[in-house]
Amino acid sequence: MTGVMRTTGVITPKDSLDHFLARFGWRRNEHTVMPGLYALGSPTGESPVFVTANYTLSFDALRKALAGIDAYILVLDTKGINVWCAAGKGTFGSEELVNRIAHTKLTEKVNHRSLILPQLGASGICAHEVKRRSGFDVEYGPVRASDLKAYLKHHSATAEMRTVRFDLKDRFEVIPVEITNLLLPALLIALPLLFLKGAGSITGLLLIILLGTVLFPVLLPWLPTRDFSSKGLLLGGAAAVILSFAKMRGDQSLYLFLYNMVAAIFQMAPWTGFLALNFTGSTTFTSRTGVRREIFTYIPVFAAMFILGLVLALAKGAFRAWGFL
Amino acid sequence: MTSYGKSITITCAKGDGNGINTLRYNPDLCTGCGMCVTVCPHRVFTMRERKAILANYEACMECGACQRNCPAGAISVESGVGCAGAMMRAALTGRRQEDARCE
Ligand code: SF4
Ligand code: SF4
Numbered sequence: 001m002t003g004v005m006r007t008t009g010v011i012t013p014k015d016s017l018d019h020f021l022a023r024f025g026w027r028r029n030e031h032t033v034m035p036g037l038y039a040l041g042s043p044t045g046e047s048p049v050f051v052t053a054n055y056t057l058s059f060d061a062l063r064k065a066l067a068g069i070d071a072y073i074l075v076l077d078t079k080g081i082n083v084w085c086a087a088g089k090g091t092f093g094s095e096e097l098v099n100r101i102a103h104t105k106l107t108e109k110v111n112h113r114s115l116i117l118p119q120l121g122a123s124g125i126c127a128h129e130v131k132r133r134s135g136f137d138v139e140y141g142p143v144r145a146s147d148l149k150a151y152l153k154h155h156s157a158t159a160e161m162r163t164v165r166f167d168l169k170d171r172f173e174v175i176p177v178e179i180t181n182l183l184l185p186a187l188l189i190a191l192p193l194l195f196l197k198g199a200g201s202i203t204g205l206l207l208i209i210l211l212g213t214v215l216f217p218v219l220l221p222w223l224p225t226r227d228f229s230s231k232g233l234l235l236g237g238a239a240a241v242i243l244s245f246a247k248m249r250g251d252q253s254l255y256l257f258l259y260n261m262v263a264a265i266f267q268m269a270p271w272t273g274f275l276a277l278n279f280t281g282s283t284t285f286t287s288r289t290g291v292r293r294e295i296f297t298y299i300p301v302f303a304a305m306f307i308l309g310l311v312l313a314l315a316k317g318a319f320r321a322w323g324f325l
Numbered sequence: 326m327t328s329y330g331k332s333i334t335i336t337c338a339k340g341d342g343n344g345i346n347t348l349r350y351n352p353d354l355c356t357g358c359g360m361c362v363t364v365c366p367h368r369v370f371t372m373r374e375r376k377a378i379l380a381n382y383e384a385c386m387e388c389g390a391c392q393r394n395c396p397a398g399a400i401s402v403e404s405g406v407g408c409a410g411a412m413m414r415a416a417l418t419g420r421r422q423e424d425a426r427c428e
Contacts (some may be wrong), residue, residue, distance in 0.1 A: 120366060122364035122390035123364075123402055125393065129396070162363065284366060288347075289403075
């Protein structure tokens with residue numbers, strides 16, 4: 001298709017609903033935009049060309065940021081995946097870009113030869129190769145679409161605009177999908193627990209989910225250690241200690257209190273640690289080398305703690321029978 | 326490795342089989358175009374005297390953007406996803422770690 005499609009800078013309630021569902025991972029492959037060339041406002045041969053992915057959140061963030069500007073938007077076919085992940089996969093890549101330029105006959109639409117790409121697409125694009133194969137200069141805009149208007153003033157980005165951040169707002173935005181991802185595994189664990197140990201054990205599970213998917217992302221920068229796994233261990237451990245104090249009863253022996261506390265730490269911390277390790281996939285801060293090291297270091301720790309926690313839970317009855325607690 | 330001022334020699338020495346990350350940079354090849362400074366989302370590179378230097382080596386998350394866009398081939402990095410879920414899935418299903426991808 002070589003026709004130019006039309007779009008606007010307006011985000012309708014329908015778009016907002018789509019964004020909401022996309023964040024929850026609802027039908028995650030269906031938040032797509034038709035790939036191709038779009039006209040925003042009334043672009044001329046001199047208007048800038050912006051490139052993005054065919055994921056509604058990516059496309060809509062761009063057109064919203066450009067509202068009021070006459071421009072072309074070239075949407076690449078990334079199979080409904082956002083720019084950053086698609087660049088990592090290579091679908092937001094030089095090949096697709098060069099083909100899409102030819103396919104949409106972009107050279108007939110604009111007189112200049114330059115494209116503005118999101119900076120986070122750079123890991124999939126080779127600018128000098130695109131130049132050689134299509135004649136178009138690749139210009140990397142800011143990381144965030146919301147900085148585009150400021151960027152366009154001088155076509156230069158501040159160091160700030162070039163750096164990824166993981167602000168509270170961004171961390172909140174990943175919570176829904178973290179929860180949805182956990183739903184099925186959590187259910188698989190919850191059902192046998194419910195039969196074996198009754199409703200009381202479910203609170204522990206819910207607490208772990210809350211810690212791992214909500215509190216962990218929110219508290220991330222304030223958790224003192226460096227790698228994600230130990231941050232998760234600390235969070236789970238701290239929660240277990242607090243929980244033990246909350247549950248403390250006056251007539252309890254000190255030994256029983258300490259026993260319960262240690263058991264709670266071993267039962268909760270490995271799970272929150274594991275969820276924290278998994279959280280590396282939701283950030284743009286962890287390298288594969290670093291994550292590999294974390295997996296090799298901490299998975300044995302989690303496993304050992306989990307087994308110890310299980311032993312402590314099972315042995316409690318025996319200890320009490322012998323009069324130790 | 327030629328030295329272009331103290332900081333480069335030091336950061337390059339750090340970049341050899343250090344286990345921190347796989348980013349390697351050879352300043353001898355650098356033409357000073359500044360592309361790596363532009364594309365890096367963690368400010369790993371900065372320009373000094375028309376050469377790129379590794380200013381923030383540890384922050385690299387191996388996205389590969391600098392390597393792909395360096396016209397001089399001065400940078401190498403084993404890029405891949407820093408995503409534990411994808412890597413563990415790859416390990417469990419017997420795929421190569423290098424093929425680990427986000428779902
Ligand atoms: S691989 Fe990515 S994060 Fe690392 S230096 Fe290059 S551009 Fe920066
Ligand atoms: S992209 Fe390559 S040639 Fe350009 S400044 Fe960086 S290292 Fe030097």
